[in-house]
Amino acid sequence: MKKKSKQHYAAxxxxxKALxxxxxxxxxDALAEGDKCVCELTELVGSEQSTVSKHLAVLKQVGIVEDRKEGVMTFYRLKVGCLEGFWSCIEAVLQEHLKEQQVALRG
Amino acid sequence: MKKKSKQHYAAxxxxxKALxxxxxxxxxDALAEGDKCVCELTELVGSEQSTVSKHLAVLKQVGIVEDRKEGVMTFYRLKVGCLEGFWSCIEAVLQEHLKEQQVALRG
DNA sequence: ACCCTTTATGGCGATATTACCATGGAGCCA
DNA sequence: TGGCTCCATGGTAATATCGCCATAAAGGGT
Incomplete structure (x- = not known):
């Protein structure tokens, strides 16, 4: 196990945090199926367009997505293909936690 | 691709967020090598003991770690083995972002 | 030129996060 | 009992996040 710097953990x-x-x-999750414009994502999320735009800026800033202008629209695209590993880890945590809570209820 | 509920995304x-x-x-990362008491983790992190204790409570609440009392000490233990997948995803994002920044500098 | 649509950004208030300090409980030992 | 260590919790101030509104920029159509 290599020792990592504090800066590495900050990165x-x-x-x-962006996730x-x-x-x-x-x-x-929606972008995993293909590129989407801001308007599509806005409808999906159900918040104000400005809010969605800021969320996308957060994802873009850390390099998870990239954007592409086409006329008046902006399409966002997943830039990393690793999110499945991320999901499965999160899901494993949730599963474990759920199991534990069920045991607690029975006990 | 299954549709997931908003609550699922919140979970x-x-x-x-805990991560x-x-x-x-x-x-x-330290706990991946084995169980550690709060005092060890406090020294490792370099913050106040109370701060570290609260961080551990956050991890415990979502089910990532569990604690075990031994006399006056409390040992924390990783409860999920999936963090490697999590790391590798984060690292992939960082790598990609770094590469992009280097290109930007050269451009 | 004018309007409409699509995005991005600034501002603001509400809420959440974080780190420190102080405190208190609990185990251990003399 | 008294003192020590280890740990958790409440309080508080600084900072960050979030969601909405208002606004502005820019493309496309008439």
Whole structure:
């Protein structure tokens, strides 16, 4: 196990923080199926367009998505293909936690 | 691709948020090598003991770690084995972002 | 030129996060 | 009992996040 610098953990945390919002996770899941414009994502999320735009800026800033202008529209695209590993880890945590809570209820 | 509920994304986000702090990531990395008491983790992180204790409570609440009392000490233990997938995803994002920035500098 | 649509950004208030300090409980030992 | 260590919790101030509104820029059509 290599020792990592505090800065490395800070960098990791910045990425994790960008992922730590329900609307952003929802949009990432949608983007996994293909590129989407801001208007589509806005309808999907159900918040104000400005809010969605800011969420996308957060994802873009850490390099998870990239944008592409086409006329008046902006399309966003997933830039990393690793999110499946991320999901499965999160899901494993949720599963484990759920199991534990059920045991607690029975006990 | 299954459709997931907003609540599901909220649950995912809670887990991601628990992971989104440098000190917590550092501690998780240390815990991957074996159980550690709060005092060890406090020295590792370099913050106040109370701060570390609260970070551990955050990780415990979402089910990533569990604690075990031994006399006067409390040992924390990783409860999920999936963090490698999480790391590798984060690292992939960082790599991609770094590469892009280098291109921007050369351009 | 004018209007409509699509995005991005600034501002603001509400809420959440974070780190420190102080405190208190609990185990251990003399 | 008294003192020590280890740990958790409440309080508080600084900072960050979030969602909405208002606004502005820019493309496309008439």
């Amino acid at each position: 990791r945390a910045r990425v994790a 730590a919002h329900p609307s952003r996770l929802l949009m990432l | 995912r986000a809670r887990v991601a 989104a702090h440098p000190s917590r990531l550092l501690m998780l």
